[in-house]
Amino acid sequence: MSENGNGTARRGRPGYDQQGILAVAVAAFNEYGYDATSMGVLAERLGLSKSAIYHHFASKDEILDRALDQALSSLEGVFDEAGASAGTAADRLDHVLRGAVHVLVAELPSVTLLLRVRGNTDVERRALARRRAFDKRVTELVSAAQAEGTLRSDIDVRVVERLLFGMINSIVEWYRPGGREDAARLADDVIAVALDGLRVPAAARS
Amino acid sequence: MSENGNGTARRGRPGYDQQGILAVAVAAFNEYGYDATSMGVLAERLGLSKSAIYHHFASKDEILDRALDQALSSLEGVFDEAGASAGTAADRLDHVLRGAVHVLVAELPSVTLLLRVRGNTDVERRALARRRAFDKRVTELVSAAQAEGTLRSDIDVRVVERLLFGMINSIVEWYRPGGREDAARLADDVIAVALDGLRVPAAARS
Structure with a gap:
């Protein structure tokens, strides 16, 4: 290649x-x-x-291990970016969600593989454990944003995390590189739906 | 039984x-x-x-056909409910999204099966065609809501439909009957995330 x-x-x-x-x-x-x-x-x-x-x-298992590590390292890397520790917790969550969309688009095949892992082998179970640790960091960010008053606090933080990543992860089902939406646009769309909401408040309607 | x-x-x-x-x-x-x-x-x-x-x-295929028909008929039935034709398009979309969550919770096994269909047989292809027709009706509702100004119109309607149902469908991955969230609560959560947004506007913060 x-x-x-x-x-x-x-x-x-x-x-x-x-x-x-x-x-x-x-x-x-x-x-x-x-x-x-x-x-x-x-x-x-x-x-x-x-x-x-x-x-x-050394084995087919090692190939899987490397592929899953690639997807997970990229996702974990989002938390190391400057934007993930700047501003309010809602700003940091905004950054992490956008970052996850970018990783998904940039590494569509390995993220798709990661999302299909069900924990049948040691390699898969280790990958699932890392995914859960990532989810936990997102959940903590949602918690912090609720505590500081920047996110509505009437929804269970774990349900919020699952709905957010349910939406983001579903992108692998239909996204094809070179389509009408690039990663930045798609990240904007996810934020618009998830954080800002689609509904136009009655007061803002023309 | x-x-x-x-x-x-x-x-x-x-x-x-x-x-x-x-x-x-x-x-x-x-x-x-x-x-x-x-x-x-x-x-x-x-x-x-x-x-x-x-x-x-008559066959295993007929069992699959019946199971998929059950899930699809329930989803299609949401559009026949009074709430699906009352109020603004945003109100009607609100009703359809809530209805889809209720169907998913009430018929978790058959909806789970439906979501895994990949179109390998005639039965599966017919089910996928009905699912696409359902998605199209949702997309038309999003379109109508954008046109009447009740939903923000800066996002492609098909992306909106996919993100909304990506979120809703992902519930089958983790929802277990008898958990902390019942269907009505979960429907509220989905509407809160998808239509109203999680972020508290700066003006509304204490």
Whole structure:
């Protein structure tokens, strides 16, 4: 695939570096399901021998682990951005929700894979634990915003978190890169629905 | 199961009427997947012979068809309720969104099944077509509300419809009957997030 994989990632095999194999594997997992995608199927899709894949990854499980880590690290990274610790808790939540939409659009395949994980293996259970930890940080932010009076406080914070990410995560079901909405526009739309509300207050109607 | 199945539905077999078989089948489809659930597995779960099931349903496909029809008829029925044609378009949308939450809670198993349909068979494709027709009616309601000025009009109506139902449909992932939130409360929460927004306007803060 790309010519500029870094030196450690590509270990001598021409054609695919680790990242390239990962991308093809994630697409196959999303299309056929993880269980139904054997290393043999992957090798065929890549036009490589199985041993060429094993040169990069010890097992199919390791490929899944790397793909899920990529999605989770990007999501967790949103909390490290400056906007996630600036302003009111509502401002910080606004930033985190927008950031999550950007990650989803930028890493649609690996986030799609993450959202389908059901906890059948150790790798999947570790990924679910990290996802729950992320959700918990969002829930804490909702709590802080309710406490400071910037978000309405008559809804259970866990229900709020679930509805917000239910909406955001559903984007993987229909979003296709290159469509009419880019990530920034989509993030604006999510904020408009979730934080500001669609309804025009009667007083503001013309 | 129940003693009061109607006379046409139960055709002489004791223990399960059609509705009872349907409920067990839908639970199995949701747990193992439709393809992985054979009539043999169903028979075992029901403690019936396969021929006893065939007494009620011509095929596994017919069971799926009936289950999906149940979910879809309930959703479509929301549009026939008085509230769906009273007031502004925003009021009518409010009613339809609340109604969809009620259907989801009341018929969690069959709606869960519906949301997993991918269009692999004729039965699934017909169900998807009905779901798209439902979505289209919601989109038209959003359009009408934007046109009358009761909903903000700076977001594409199809994106609005997808975000709203992305949020509502995600409830099947975590909602469990008997939890802290009943259907009416959950419907209030969805309306609070989707139509009124979580953010407290600066002017309204204490």
